Amino acid sequence: MTTDTDPASHEGVRVVLVAITRHGAQQAARLARQLPQAGVCVAAKFADAMAGLANPVHAYAGAFKDEIAGLFGAYDQVVFFVSLGAVVRLIAPHLRSKDEDPGVIVIDDAGDFVIPVLSGHVGGANAWAEQIAALLGATPVLTTASDVGKTIPVDILGRELGWKVEAPKINITRVSANVVNGDPIAVVQEAGSPNWWTRPTPLPASIHRFERFDEVDLDRFKAILWITHAEVDEARWQSLNERLVVYRPPQEPGA
Structure with a gap:
């Protein structure tokens, strides 16, 4: 069985550990032993720290800035020491x-703090920062409002269950702000697994769950998250005016 902090739960994600100093290379080698599928990019003069690793190692000899474009193009998560x-x-x-x-993560030279810098939600850097912190015995430093506030991440809700988000970007932006500000939010679930809330804390009091859309008093709620297979026509989108985000779970076989 895998968990969110188990490297096996992220199969297929391309990860690279990057170091440009001797101490950073030593820290990268320490993490690489626990992530044997991750690539390593290290200054050639410190590549001896990678001896004995099973990981693929790229030792660069030129200017480090010239490596960035290649790293961004080849990897899903770039972890910088x-x-x-x-x-x-x-x-x-x-x-x-x-x-x-890609997700970008920074680890300090002492290996004490793991900081997701870029693509925390959509790119998965927040989840990877927590996983890496657990492996290193470090502290993850998350600054994304929904993570800090322990509330719903509107842009990726249900992603691990195969759900697809369906909404204009402005809706996702507006609704995300409503959620993190603690405004009253209706979550209408007519399809998909009910086990989408996996945090150890309960749902915030501002989140109210319903089984059918017609149960919702639209005047009471700042935004609606609708988990459904139902068709949503243009009139419904227009009437809710940037307050609606729809999620599409996978269809059951034979449905």
Whole structure:
């Protein structure tokens, strides 16, 4: 059985550990032993720290900034044992959008803190930061509002269950703000697994669950999250005016 902190639960995710100093290389090697499928990118003069690893190792000899484009193109998660400020400057020219950028994580030189910097939700960096922190005995530093507030992540709700989000981007932005601000939210579930809330804490009091859309008093709620296979016509989208986000669970065989 796998869990959210078990590397086996992330099969198929391309991860690379990046180090440019001797101490960083030692920390990267320590983590690489626990993530044998991860790649390693390290300055050639410190590549001896990777001796004996099963991981694929790329030892670069040129300027480190010239490695960034290749890392962004080849990996889903880029884990830097490099200072946060340096990483921000290095990756800035390569940023495109949260739907395209890989997850970026920074670990301090002492291996005490694991910080997701980019693509925390959609790119999965938050979940990976928590996993890596557990492996290193470090502290994950999450700044995403829904994680800090222990509430629903609107943009990825049900993703691990195969749900697809269906809404204009402005709706996701507006509804996410309503959720993290503690506004009253209706969650209408007409399809899919009911086991989508996996945090150890209960749902926030601002979240109210319903089994049918017609049970919801639309005047009471700032936003509606609708988990359904039903058709949502244009009139419904227009009438709710950026307050609606729809989730599509996989259809049951024969349904």
